Amino acid sequence: MSxxxxxxxxxxxxxxxxxxxxxxxxxLAALIPMFTYAQYKVAQSNLKQFGTSDWRAEQRQKIVDYTRSIGSNRVPEEWKQWRRVEVKLAQYYLDKDVNPASPNAVTFTREFLKNAISLFIPLMVMVIASDLVSSEHSTGTIKLLLTRPVERWKILLSKLISLVLFVSLTVISTAVLCYLISGVVFGYGGWDMPVFFGFRVVGAELDLSYVRPVEQWIYLIMEFGLVWFAALIVAVMSLMISVxxxxxxxxxxxxxxxxIAGTILTNMVSSWETAKYLFMVNFRLTDYLTGSMPPIKGMDLTFSLIVLSVWGIASVIVSFWAFTKKDILN
Structure with a gap:
């Protein structure tokens, strides 16, 4: 270890x-203020549309609009299934008298991490991870690095550990900047606000039997862990490509x-069941906490975690095999 x-x-x-x-x-410092402003404008637009800042009016209107579209023959069945779940979710929050998107810094951070898990954060991680080994070739330092009396696997392991460290710093920095910047507009409260989780989608129905409330700071920790795990999988796969x-x-x-293909496939592969074994279709881990419809039937949080773990472990194995066995000096 020394x-x-x-x-x-x-x-x-x-x-x-x-x-x-x-x-x-x-x-992050440039884009988060833009997202904060966009969220502020959404709140102002809702106030103008409904004539009140009461979130219940927005939820009731959502239920009315989605229920009307469910009865239309022009709406595809897949969209109807998704909207049935959304209607049930909205009604559940109305019944419990809890605003699912209460305007505060913690809620903004939670929503930002939820939406950034499949594209934004992976792109940020990729920027750091994609040249850890390949850049050694372009600069010519790979030969100097491998002439040291150190096993090749230790060299790659050091790169992997450093990568895990900077992935963690990236996710932490995202959360901290979201909280600090959005708090200027929405306030820094919301830590003890109740948030419901445990929603399960069974077929086209929403199962509420496992739902229970937790304080928002606990929910944020759970969400943070899922975002970190998804970012880590992107990092180790980027490392493999770099090798x-x-x-x-x-x-x-x-x-x-x-x-990017994963983002597109997530919205298009509902009838291609084999696609659920692709790593990029399983990135939206936070959706399982909120009861959103999975991209493909049969997917749940455990399934996606297993699929991503298999891809991540395979990437690490391939990386170490290639780095230790290939003639990378020529």
Missing amino acids: SLIPLIQNECIKIVKKRRFLVVILI LVRSTAAGMGIMLALI
Whole structure:
């Protein structure tokens, strides 16, 4: 372990010197105010539309609109199923007299992490992870690195540990910046607000038998863990691509295509059941907490965690095999 610490320190210094992490922080600092303003404008629009700041009016109107569309023959059956679930969710929150989107910094952070888990955060992680090994080829430092009296697997392990550290920092920074910036507009309260979780979608019906309330800070921790796990899977897969592909641009292009393809497939693959074993279709882990319809029937939180774990473990195995066995000096 003592021989790993200098290697990890060296990898962390290289990541910092590349300023990729700084770029990620600057992107977050620039975009989060935009999302905060957009959320503020939504609240103002709802106030103008319903003539009141009462969230119940919005939920009742949502129920009316979705119920009307369910009875239309022009709406596809898949959309009807999703809207039936949304109607039941809205009615549940009305019955419990709990605003599911109460305007405060904690709720904004929770909603931002929920929506960023499948595309935004993976892209930020990819920026850091995609050139950990491939950049060593382009700069020529790979030969110097491998001439040291250190096993190859330790070199790659140090890169992996450093990557886990910066993935964690990225997710933490996202949450902290969301809270601090949005709190200026919405206030910094909301930690003890009740949030319901445990919704389960069975077929086209919403099962409420496992639903129970928790304080929002507990829910935020659960959501944070799922976001971190999804980001970690993206990171280890980016590391694998970086080992297999010597060009940084090609590696980033591959991961970018896969992540964007996942966003598109999630909205299109409901009838392609085999697609549920693709890693990019399983990224929206936070949706399972809120009772949203899964992209494909048969998917649930346990299933998605298992699928992502298998992809992540396979990526780590392939990375270490390729790095230790391939002739990467030529």
